[in-house]
Amino acid sequence: MDKSIYLNNMKKKLSGNYDIYENHSINENSYSLFCKYYERNERYIGLKSATIYAIENKEYVFFKEIENLTNKNFKSFTEELANHINSLITPNHEHMSSTITGVILYDNSIEKELIKKIEKFNFQKSFKLGLNGWVDIRIIAINLSEKKIIGSKKSTKVISYYSPTKVN
Secondary structure, three states, rough: OOOOHHHHHHHHHHOOOOOOEEEEOOOOEEEEEEEEEEEEEEHHHHHHEEEEEEEEEEEEEEEEOOOOOHHHHHHHHHHHHOHHHHHHHOOOOEEEEEEEEEEEEEOOOHHHHHHHHHHHEEEEEEEEOOOEEEEEEEEEEEEEOOEEEEEOOHHOOOHHOOOOOOOO
């Protein structure tokens, strides 16, 4: 499957719930597709201005095309995602959680060592001991020519959603 076809299919799939930006740059890093989702739930008494509490959940998805995925590229990509936390997330008492999903589209065969590194990848950051929420980063690496998909532990619930064989 061609990368542009996959990205167009994912854009259609995500457009119902996400704000989508093509060829987007954040902190001088460019992405083929950037998607963001925002959810806010609140409880109130009588009037909406009398809010008892509110909870915010956010999700960001970064699609990056990397021709030759190596340990160095992978480390660089995960550091990029971690560096975006400060510019994307404003922790406050209403912020519950944010999730950053990094989707890597690559062409080459990768070493078993790198596959293990992707599968074991884990990143979580708490704000004020979790009182102002937390952020998780999950990684999904997709080889479209081989229809192979690898994901970190946190991505197990959503990995099938990004599968190139299920995109329609």
